[in-house]
Amino acid sequence: MRLTKGSLCVVAALCGALVLGMRAVDGAGGVPLASGSVIAQTAEAREAIVGTYELVGRRVKSEDGQWQPVPDFGSVGYITYGETGHMGVHVMPTNRVPFTGNGPTAEEAREALDGYTAYFGPFSMHSDDDGNYVIHHRLGQINPTGDPDAKRYYDIDGDQLVLTPAASDGSKARGTRQVIWQRLPDVPLSDEAQRFVGFRGLLHTDRYTERDGEVVSHGRRNDSRAGSYIIYTPTGHMMVHLTPFEDRARYAGARPTPEEALAAYRSYAGYFGRFTVHEEAEPPYVLHHLEGRPRPGDPSDAFRLYQLDGDVLRLGARPRVEEGQATGGHLYWELLPTLPE
Numbered sequence: 001m002r003l004t005k006g007s008l009c010v011v012a013a014l015c016g017a018l019v020l021g022m023r024a025v026d027g028a029g030g031v032p033l034a035s036g037s038v039i040a041q042t043a044e045a046r047e048a049i050v051g052t053y054e055l056v057g058r059r060v061k062s063e064d065g066q067w068q069p070v071p072d073f074g075s076v077g078y079i080t081y082g083e084t085g086h087m088g089v090h091v092m093p094t095n096r097v098p099f100t101g102n103g104p105t106a107e108e109a110r111e112a113l114d115g116y117t118a119y120f121g122p123f124s125m126h127s128d129d130d131g132n133y134v135i136h137h138r139l140g141q142i143n144p145t146g147d148p149d150a151k152r153y154y155d156i157d158g159d160q161l162v163l164t165p166a167a168s169d170g171s172k173a174r175g176t177r178q179v180i181w182q183r184l185p186d187v188p189l190s191d192e193a194q195r196f197v198g199f200r201g202l203l204h205t206d207r208y209t210e211r212d213g214e215v216v217s218h219g220r221r222n223d224s225r226a227g228s229y230i231i232y233t234p235t236g237h238m239m240v241h242l243t244p245f246e247d248r249a250r251y252a253g254a255r256p257t258p259e260e261a262l263a264a265y266r267s268y269a270g271y272f273g274r275f276t277v278h279e280e281a282e283p284p285y286v287l288h289h290l291e292g293r294p295r296p297g298d299p300s301d302a303f304r305l306y307q308l309d310g311d312v313l314r315l316g317a318r319p320r321v322e323e324g325q326a327t328g329g330h331l332y333w334e335l336l337p338t339l340p341e
Contacts, residue, residue: 043341045125045132046081046083046085046125046341047083048125048132048156049081049125049134049154049156049161050081050082050083051080051081051183051184051235052078052079052080052183052184052233052234052235052237053078053079053080053161053181053182053183053184054076054077054078054181054182054184055075055076055077055078055079055091055179055180055181055182056160056180056181056182057069057070057073057179057180058070058073058075058177058178058179058180059177059178059180060176060177060178061175061176061177067178074093074094074095075091075092075093075094075115076091076092076094076291076292077089077090077091077092077117077272077292078090078184078237078239078272079181080231080233080237080239081123081134082198082199082231083338084198084199084336084337084338084339085122085123085124085338085339085340085341086120086121086122086123086199086229086231086336086339087120087121087122087123087136088119088120088199088229088231088239088241089117089118089119089120089136090117090118090239090270090271090272090292091115091116091117091118092115092116092272092292092293092294093114093115093116096111096112096296097111097296098296098297099112099295099296104262104265104295105258105262106257106258106259106261106262107258109258109261109262109264109265109266110255110256110257110258110261110262112261112265112294112295112296113142113143113256113261113264113265113294116142116294117142117143118141118142118241118268118270118294119136119138119140119141119142119143119146119150119241120138120139120140120141120228120229120231120241121136121137121138121139121140122137122139122339123135123136123137124137130153130171130172130173131153131155131172132153132154132155133151133152133153133154133166133172134151134152134154134163135149135150135151135152136149136150136152137149138150139227139229139245140227140228140229140241140243140245141243142243142264142268142270142294143251143264144248144249144250144251144264144267145250145251145256150165151165151166151170152164152165152166153165153166153172153175159182159183160180160181160182160183161180161181161182161183162178162179162180162181163178163179163181164177164178164179165177165179184235184237185235186234186235187234187235187236189234189236190277190279192277192279192284193275193276193277193279194234195308196232196238196275196277196286196308196313197232197233197234198231198232198335198336199229199230199231199335199336200229200230200231200232200313200333200334200335200336201226201227201228201229201333201334201336202225202226202227202228202229202230202242202331202332202333203223203226203312203332203333203334204221204222204223204226204332205221205222205223205225205329205330205331205332206218206219206220206221206222206329206330206332207219207220207327207328207329208319208327208328208329208330209325209326209327210319210325210326210327211324211325211326212324216325224244224246225242225243225244225245227245228240228241228242228243229241229336230313230315230333232275236274236275236276237272237273237274237275238272238273238274238275238288239270239271239272239273240269240270240271240272240288241268241270242268242269242270243267243268243269243270244267248263248264248267249263249264251264265294268294269294270293270294271288271290271291271292271293271302272290272291272292272293273288273289273290273291273292273299274289274291275287275288275289276289277306283305284305284306285303285304285305285306286304286306286315287301287302287303287304288301288302288304289301290302302317303317303318304316304317305317305318311334311335312332312333312334312335313332313333313334314330314331314332314333315330315331315333316328316329316330316331317329
């Protein structure tokens with residue numbers, strides 16, 4: 001599915017209608033809903049998990065049915081649930097090996113994607129005889145073969161959110177894994193930085209050329225990745241998911257071949273970390289402090305010139321200047337509407 005500016009709101013409404021109508025399967029690999037399932041899509045239910053969380057642990061179920069922590073689980077990441085009914089997640093393994101060249105070989109791409117989780121989309125709240133659960137309706141994800149929906153039972157213990165992926169029969173009782181997330185506190189943000197906060201969908205990208213401060217050309221509009229997400233949170237964190245919605249080849253097996261992994265790597269861009277807004281600079285810019293991304297490497301900063309026009313945020317890297325001519329591009333991100341409860 002490819003989204004354009006006019007279809008972003010339509011998709012949001014359709015997602016809400018699908019949730020309220022309920023399907024015969026949950027979608028987590030065709031996992032059926034447990035008996036007695038009811039929809040709990042209320043403001044109170046949604047508010048229970050709204051926030052940004054840091055990954056702090058994992059558990060697995062032992063043969064005698066006891067939950068055991070996974071020592072040195074070796075991953076970093078964040079998950080964010082918005083008041084608008086949208087979510088996003090990035091989880092990256094630690095101790096990854098950098099590429100030997102500017103771009104990965106096919107085998108390096110497969111190693112880079114091993115254990116890396118990233119996806120985004122609406123979420124909906126439900127409950128059944130096993131307890132409360134959330135469904136992540138994944139509009140896009142780094143794994144082109146991933147299931148469209150993910151069913152996660154949730155428990156809240158103080159500031160910790162425990163997510164239990166449903167078993168193949170849709171139940172919590174037969175689940176074998178748990179992921180532990182720690183809620184992060186909001187931080188003081190400038191008035192300008194607060195204007196960034198929220199979930200935004202990509203409208204389109206474009207290209208421009210300037211000489212001596214005058215626009216020479218402006219166009220080459222591209223909406224092939226429209227509907228991708230960028231997320232800024234009150235905790236001072238951000239993440240981006242940038243992918244086309246068409247023509248991504250599915251893996252033939254459970255694990256991609258090196259060539260399949262390379263194709264998936266090249267068709268998905270994203271990262272996560274903190275952000276700082278420098279509105280007093282001329283021109284103003286925002287720094288994305290990259291803590292992680294699919295490309296292995298040390299943390300770095302992504303410099304983005306910005307312009308805020310109502311609900312639309314325009315971002316662009318520094319233009320490339322050659323022989324007095326500057327060339328660059330922009331990405332236009334629009335705040336997403338609140339999904340129906």
